Amino acid sequence: MKHLFLVNPAAGKRGSTEALLRRVEETFSPLGLEHEVVLTSSAGDAERLARRAACSGGPVRIYACGGDGTLNEVVNGAAGYPNAAVTNVPKGTGNDFLRIFGANYAARFSDLAALSRGPQAAFDLMDCNGKLGIGVICAGVDARVAADVHRYKRLPLVTGPGAYLLSLGVNVLLTDIARPTVVQAGLDRLEEETSIICICNGRYYGGGFMPVGDAQPDDGVLDMVVVPRVSRFTFFRLVGAYAKGRYRSHPEVIRHFHGPAFSFSSPEELVAVIDGEVMRAKSFTVRISERKVAFFYPGDLDYRGEN
Structure with missing residues (x-):
């Protein structure tokens, strides 16, 4: 079996890429495991490289080394190939999908030896207008906050946390938090202004928000929560309950x-964010994809409930 590490060098702190490359060699060379490390250089590289590895036909484990966006690219490349399995080595500013594995997820998914021999499970995927996602899709004020963070990061002297606070202030305090929408959920049809639409295959997004704690990535169904137009006072009063x-x-x-x-x-x-990736359209359809992806993880962890 081949072990392919797709590393996003733009993710993580300075020096994190070099440290990861050393860990890969120190772990896999003594074990005699076939492995390859490739650094991505632009958006879409991880998807293309993952698909090429999966199309080879040989058994391969693909390590998405970065944040949720890197994992999303690898998932889109490897989905539907029975010979390929994927995982996420936490290196980015956000690794929300991995939170389903419990509080110690960062340390355990950084243990490359444990990952290399860990079990794998067939996870469902969401199809959102043709784009696949494994975790959460949001399409309300929370999505607009997340999408605008990147824009504010480009401003002089604005840090990551500062960009988030700036985006939060503009989208929640200075602009209307609701949009007119038509939501169809089976026989239920909602025609109203909505503040939040969130669809979950995984359980976490936005740095730890957990809208549906019992959502499962392998049960064949999705969970959606919808928050209608509310006052800003109600929004801030209930955001804690929503997050938990x-x-x-x-x-x-x-x-x-x-x-x-x-x-x-x-x-x-509308702005929708799928595993950290931004999409814009006036209409979205989200369904369980016919394709699945094999996801591997340390054997001492469980994704089925809060640990």
Whole structure:
């Protein structure tokens, strides 16, 4: 079996790429395992390289070394190939998908030896207008905050946390948090202004928000929560409950749906963020994909519940 490391050198702190390359050699060379390390140089590289490895036909384990965006690219490249399995070595600013494996996920997924021999499971994937995702899709004010962070990062003297706070202030305090939408969930149809639309295959996004704590990545269905237009006071009052998955305690505001497919549209352009990747359209359809992806992980961890 081949072990392919696709490393995003732009992710993580200065020196993290060099440290990771040393760990790969120190771990795999003594074990005599066939391995290759490739540094990506532009958007789409990880997807292309993962697909090329999967198309080879030989058994391969692909390590997405970066954040959720790097994992998303690798998943899109390897999905549907039974000979390929993927994982995520945490190197980016956000590795939200891995949080389903418990509080110690960062340390355990950084243990390359444990990863190399770990079990794998067939995970569902979400198809969002043809783009695959493994974790969470958000399409409300939270998506607009996430999408604008990159724009504010380019401003002089603005750091990562500063860019997030700036985006949060502009999108929540200075602009309207709701958009007119039509949401279709099976036989249920909602025509109203919405503040948040969030569809979960995984459980976490946005640095630790967990809208649906019992969402599972291998149960063949998706969970969607919808928050209608609310006042800013109500928004900030309930954001903690939303982040901890307490939607059942607030059914009058946080609506929950369970099913294989959902759609939402608006006369205005909507922003959706799928595993950290930004999409823009007036209409989105999200469904369970026919393709799955094999995901491998340290054998002492479990993804089925909070650990």
